Amino acid sequence: MHSLSVELGIDVPMSDGTRLATDVIRPAGGGPVPAVVVRTPYNRCTPASRGLQVDALGLAEAGYAVVIQDVRGRFASGGDFEPFVNEEADGVDTVEWAAVQPWCNGRVGMAGISYLGFCQLATAVRRPEPLQAIVPGLTPCDVRDGWIQPNGEANHGFNLAWMLGVLLPADPRMADPAGALAAWARPGETAAGGSAVDRLIAASPLAGAWLEWNRPDPYADAESVPVRDSIAGVTIPALVVAGWFDVFQPSTFELAVALAGSVLVAGPWGHGGLPLARDAGARDHGATAAFDLGGAQRTFLDRHLRDAGTSAAKATVFVTGANRWESLPAWPGRTSRLALFPAAGGRLREAAEEATVAVGLDAGDPTPSVGGRVFPWAPDLVPGPFDQSARDARGDVLTFTSEPLPTAVTAAGPVTLTVATDAERPEGMVFATLSDMGPDAAVWNVADGGAAVTGPSTRVELGQAAHQFGAGHRVRLTLSFGAFPRYRWQPVGGQRQISLGSGTRLEVGIW
Incomplete structure (x- = not known):
């Protein structure tokens, strides 16, 4: 176990001069180590960011430098937040910044679920040389039809709930954050639409940008938002985590197929937050259904950033109904x-x-x-x-x-x-x-x-x-x-x- 160095609020410069707020938790002394980058729109300072998305202290004690960053325009970072469009360039800048720090040995991984998983994919399509492993979870292959409009039908409840309950209340450009939370607190009424919600959305620049999901072909001209063909060209080793009841589930499985160097873990989890527990909805799937995400991340990162350990099964899935795990050479195996x-x-x-x-x-x-x-x-x-x-x-x-x-x-x-x-x-x-x-x-x-x-x-x-x-x-x-x-x-x-x-x-x- 290492003694730790904790540096908070580092302003990391991006290529366009915007500075993003970043914390680094790492071993104190002892030479350079691999780095794990976590980029989040949900506040880098929360226990969820430091203890559930990744086990930052556990990784640092095991000899990693953990770099946790607020993405552009969120919380303490500069610039304006627009979903998806800046994560490619900012992710590459951050990975390359971490790689050349005196405490890093030049080998970098990334980890995190949901939007944090998208940040990894957006970075990986640019293939920055230091990036040698990613662990995206509960995230889609292509946000256009895996997040925004699956099967051609807008993901209405999710798109509204994410905007009103997560994005707008913390956006500095939002004149009425309490109004956003009040609308979020009335899901049935808000989802049905009405003039009050329309006015709330019209008053927010971020809501206007997010209304891409209401257009027939969202992000059609956004070259910085990866398409599935660019994802399919990524050969960086990846551990892909999927949940049977996750809002992005079909596209997460597509992601596991697209990433040539991936292994898949799928269990009975939804998008209800971390940890990935044994119960979902109204069912308890038993003690073995609970998943140690932090432990799995560390094992995978050890394998690819430290050349330690043995290879894993190509697919490990939890069978509901029987409540057991199966290891397979490929998903779905022989059917x-x-x-x-x-x-x-x-x-x-x-x-x-x-x-x-x-x-x-x-x-x-x-x-x-x-x-x-x-x-x-x-x-x-x-x-x-x-x-x-x-x-x-x-x-x-x-x-x-x-x-x-x-x-x-x-x-x-x-x-x-x-x-x-x-x-x-x-x-x-x-x-x-x-x-x-x-x-x-x-x-x-x-x-x-x-x-x-x-x-x-x-x-x-x-x-x-x-x-x-x-x-x-x-x-x-x-x-x-x-x-x-x-x-x-x-x-x-x-x-x-x-x-x-x-x-x-x-x-x-x-x-």
Whole structure:
């Protein structure tokens, strides 16, 4: 164990002269060591930044220099914050600054989850020579369709909650931070929209910049915001951490595939903050589901910044339902694809049957979202598995349920749904949930997703899953035409219909 040197509030210059507030926690004396850079928009001085995003003291005591920085325009750093656009250049400047300090041996890693994960990717695409390992977690491959508009439908609840509850209250240009927090405290009312929210947004330069998510093609001309092709060219070793109930989950798995030098860890976690615990939503997945993020970061950084330790499994995933870990040579490993077809009478079968089903929509009563892959905005949005029985009983949803399974079946890999939607009304959205219905009739969501309807056939990506359906359990598919406030309230009444048969099918991988 090392005695430590702590330097607070260092003004690190960027290439354009802007100075970013930075803390360095490192061993005192003993020669140069590897550095770990953590760049955050959430205040570098908080216990979460120093103890949960990374174990800064533990890393420093183990012989690392930990560099924690407020990104441009946030808290004590200079400049103006605009989501995503400055992290590429500022990340490279910071990594290169750290590498040439007398306390650094020239080898640098980065770590952190969510936006901090994006900061790593934005830096890595420029391939700064000192950067030799990254540990991004719960973050997308491309923010355009992995964060802002997945499947072509704006991530409405998350985009609003992040702006009102996280970004605006700490922005120095915000004239009414209390108003932002007050709007954030009323999720259902705020997500429905209205003049008060519109005025609040109009008065904030940051909100105006963030409203990129409301445009048809967000960040289309922002060359400094990495696209998936540039991510795919990154060969820096990466430990990618994904959560089954995380708002970015499908894109995080895409990231693990795109990064050639990556290993993947996936568990039953949502975007509800750190630590990555055993419980999510209304379920406790057991003691082994809790994940020592700091320990995993250190082991990975030791391997690539100190050439210590042995290689890890390419993919390590937690199987919900069975509550066990599996190590695999690749994700999802050897699987067979199973197609299930919704049929009349609410059945879910392995053979297609032609039929048409419809539901009535109430313009004044939007179909709610319950749990799943959401950003926390309590009480309306809480990530994780919840009993879907009450939602499934509504008149504006369709449910299709299999016969009881004679033996346990484990679904693994991507879950997709193709829906033959109303050709005469190619509008709105489709939302789908794959659930596990137990012998007690409780219905627990496993995977879900929504997609904009743009034509007669709509493909819905429900994300990835590793879930064991036990013997005697049933597989359920639930379809709706909204999920508020996760997605926008679409105040449209009347009927919506889908055509059953070969054109409407659920596909899952089976181990």
